[in-house]
Amino acid sequence: MRIAYITCVYPPYPGGIGVLAQGMATEMARRGHETVVITPPPLKAITVADPAAGIRSAGGPTPARSAAVDVRYYTPWLRYGNAAWMPKLVSALHGFEVVHFLYPFFGAAEMLPLIRKRTGAKIVLHHTMDAVSDGLRGGIFRLYNQTLMPLIFRQAHVLITLSEDYFRECDITNVYANFPDAPPIEFVPNGVDTELFQPDKGDVPLFASKRGTSPIVLFASGLDRAHYFKGVHVLIEAMRMLKEQAVKCRAWIIGDGKMRKEYAAHVQEIGLSNVEFLGLVPHEKLPEYYHQAMVAVVPSTARVESFSIVAAEAQACGIPAIVSDFPGVRVTIENDKTGFVVRPGDPQDLAEKIRMVLDNPERAKKMGAAGRARAE
Secondary structure (H helix, E strand, O other): OEEEEEOOOOOOOOOHHHHHHHHHHHHHHHOOOEEEEEEOOOOOOEEEEEOOOOEEEEEOOOOOEOOOEEEEEOOOOEEEOOEEEOOHHHHHOOOOOEEEEEEOOOOOHHHHHHHHHHHOOEEEEEEOEOOOOOHHHHHHHHHHHHHHHHHHHOOOOEEEEOOHHHHOOOOOHHHHHHOOOOOOEEEOOOOOOOOOOOOOOOOOOOOOOOOOOOOEEEEEOOOOHHHHHHOHHHHHHHHHHHHHOOOOOEEEEEOOOOOHHHHHHHHHHOOOOOEEEEEOOOHHHHHHHHOOEEEEEEOOOOOOEOOOHHHHHHHHOOOOEEEEOOOOOOOOOOEOOOEEEEOOOOHHHHHHHHHHHHOOHHHHHHHHHHHHHHHO
């Protein structure tokens, strides 16, 4: 079977949508299908740190190929952030039996009616998150959801979203409430590679010189405007509170983007020495960082994402995860068993939950073991 995955971003760009596309395409290729990923080129070359080799390697808009998955970068005619208009997409999809479209992808999603008509392919629409914002942009999103989104979603032969918990609260509920011909829906949580993401087996740690010092609180995300809702400022404030309480710990912030300098300047301004920005890390190297951490945090501040890849990876590596109490994200963990949920935008609650993990290593170890079982 020939399957095309359409995504607005792809690794090394950080974020769950790209990781999801890469994982699905790779697995379907392993099962013997011909898989192609179609995506716009990165806006700029993305530099990632390779901690094991002690070097830095650049990724950019060069088509990445492997023996199994063909990744094709199509230059858009128009682009704004992660939105891209690629008219070539329609002709490029001829001959594919399945078009698996990861939503949102503004500029491309609007071509689905034409894609379905011209290609005859089965359309799988994979709803990964809502588009939520405030001000003028938020108003545009709401208008889009009321007008174009129902038309787009009705092109799908099947709709996938990540949890029933999220579906009850997200924008697509209106499609199902108002349109009787909406496509069938399946609830499929994101997976995690439990062979790559495993608990520390006691090998020599990457940061051996730092182990035994302050416990590590891990945060991983893109640090660009598209990831404004990830709650970096909430974590920074929580770390300030913990420092005032004389709690010994450090935060590692993994990721990069235009907002990194802003966050780093704020950390310097308030005199925090317990927050470190590590830059972008290759996905396959992330387990080495999880192994150094005692807890991972996902302090989201807006009802945008429907799942937390970071929380899933942390649990697979055998450490607890703390996530915001938003639909979808909160069911990535089991509260009080594999991690904790916190009130969104509340640094005091986040600080308290971090301290609960740090103050009780035995409980944290049990939560990590339960997290590993959940990930599996």
